[in-house]
Amino acid sequence: MKGKNKPTSVDIAHLAGVSQPTVSRALRNSPLVSLETRLRVQKIAQELNYKVDVNARNLRSQRTNTLALLLFEDKGEGERFINPFFLSMLGSITRATANRGYDLLVSFQQLSDDWNAEYEDANKADGIIFLGYGDYTTYIKRISELDRQGAHFVTWGPVIENQPGLFVGCNNEQGGQLGTQHLINNGHTKIAFLGDESKDYPEFRDRYRGYLNAHQESKVSVDESLRFNAFFSEESGYAATKELIKSNKEFTAISCASDLIAIGAIKALRENGLKVPNDIAIVGFDDIPTAEHLAPALTTIRQDTFAAGQALVDSVLMLVNDEKEVSSTLLETKLIIRDSCGTHNG
Amino acid sequence: MKGKNKPTSVDIAHLAGVSQPTVSRALRNSPLVSLETRLRVQKIAQELNYKVDVNARNLRSQRTNTLALLLFEDKGEGERFINPFFLSMLGSITRATANRGYDLLVSFQQLSDDWNAEYEDANKADGIIFLGYGDYTTYIKRISELDRQGAHFVTWGPVIENQPGLFVGCNNEQGGQLGTQHLINNGHTKIAFLGDESKDYPEFRDRYRGYLNAHQESKVSVDESLRFNAFFSEESGYAATKELIKSNKEFTAISCASDLIAIGAIKALRENGLKVPNDIAIVGFDDIPTAEHLAPALTTIRQDTFAAGQALVDSVLMLVNDEKEVSSTLLETKLIIRDSCGTHNG
């Protein structure tokens, strides 16, 4: 047990010679309390190192001043390391939450778990932020349910018309286009794409659409057989690149659906004696912290995690505060040019 | 507001035709409740999607089932990005906490803030984990105070005899020795050290001691003027290396007190036409995720963040559960050999 037993508002009421609700009011700086008593109470509270018991407060007020961050991962990815992009997001969300005067409860979940808002139902948090990559149909089902229950939550993910729930995400299509356009501008026309294009991963699909758009705008024909499946991880990027090479198709550049994939791709290329950017140009997506330190430094599409964290927090808080007309947020991406995209003389 | 008003244990008691404490017991799987009523109650609870209100529970039981993680940063470091090493720690702590059935409250603090256990005083958490680098004398003062108050907390940091509080940390002296020894084994004798050696940063000081030990064991004389101050960041590593170069001292290798410093060092060397590892060998410390992707891949000292997170969580929980004889934990480090340390022919 603790050495000291903590003082309560009743103790302070005694010492200050006022009623206990008055103490409560004074500590919240209520203007209803006269300046004199307010100061007296606050002074005593400080001397005793009194802190409001949040459980009592929350119980009574039915508010927690806490947000929950649920990071879900697809099975298989649940290894020792967390996707660095989400780690960055976690950092910015933590900061944004603190700036708004809220506490943040962080938790990992498997996509398979029953992450059904236990946090809000149990009054642990006023609202929830969901973060993760995973099968879209699975999680949209979960989200619909939460939505029906009237939970306050926002999800990092694809911003799509008419889907249930509130989303914050970046413009993946624009980002995908930006990256591929850069490759085309550098003279490349045989550009492979590493990522998914199915409905199950709309973010990847949109990046692929951007890739397609860039080709179309520049009137470069697309060879769809240059798209290989890859999911998030370095390993999958590595494997996809091996396949690409084995296919014996001609290519001079690769557009990767994530930086992690790009890292795997570079490794596979190197193992096959192909140099980046001299032989093959590469663009990534995300701009994780490692990207700028890669050899060569990775040209990539930056998702602004700082703005994203802020938008996520502000969005849930609007929900929590019952503001109407809260709508999803689409963030723009930015091309970060570094050293991984050489020019090609067609 | 939420659409639904949440069911309470009283509601369930009504429906099940039992008293309300019985509901409470049944839901906790108390063997005191007959199997029959237990199942009946649980079924109803599930149908109503009932969740225990944690605030009420915590208030009554004076326990929160929650741990708080306070990440503190020295001023100046409070920029957009968090030290990646701590980000890794955060990941592993989150996992370890969840494994023990606790929730985790995450918060950033400036070292200057009054992080005086508000979390425990306010009954937000049963225990606290402190994480960060900062001026030792400042934080040891804070820690003494907490200790006197009987708070339950553990700090990631230097494990030193007779300091107040409970610590988990890695063996920095051993780690420092490991890295420098590796350089010496590779034929280097003029080895610079980038880091602090003052009491204010005992972890850095210990790494420097390890550097000294390695020299002594191999009977290589130390040139103390080859030590330059650097703190945590890439920028400081960059600046220190610039100074080192400007000093015109002879050196063939650098032992860095952190990977971030090493990254800055490599950058500075490159700008001065010095190649790693051909001209200069480098070892880092931490093994952050970026380390293996650097050019060249960084040889470094790994701190096992996985084990560290586990030890931190288990340590606080022992405190929380009033176990006696809880002692600090010293984790061993490991040399990870990659490509940044060339051999030198003396």
Place this chain on the structure above:
DNA sequence: TTGTAAGCGTTATCAG
């Protein structure tokens, strides 16, 4: 095995 009564430390409501 179950029920009764009390209380955890606040904030809300109302009356003065």
Place this chain on the structure above:
DNA sequence: CTGATAACGCTTACAA
């Protein structure tokens, strides 16, 4: 501006 009183939803202690 202040005070009395009730309530938030649960767990504990004790009685039956």
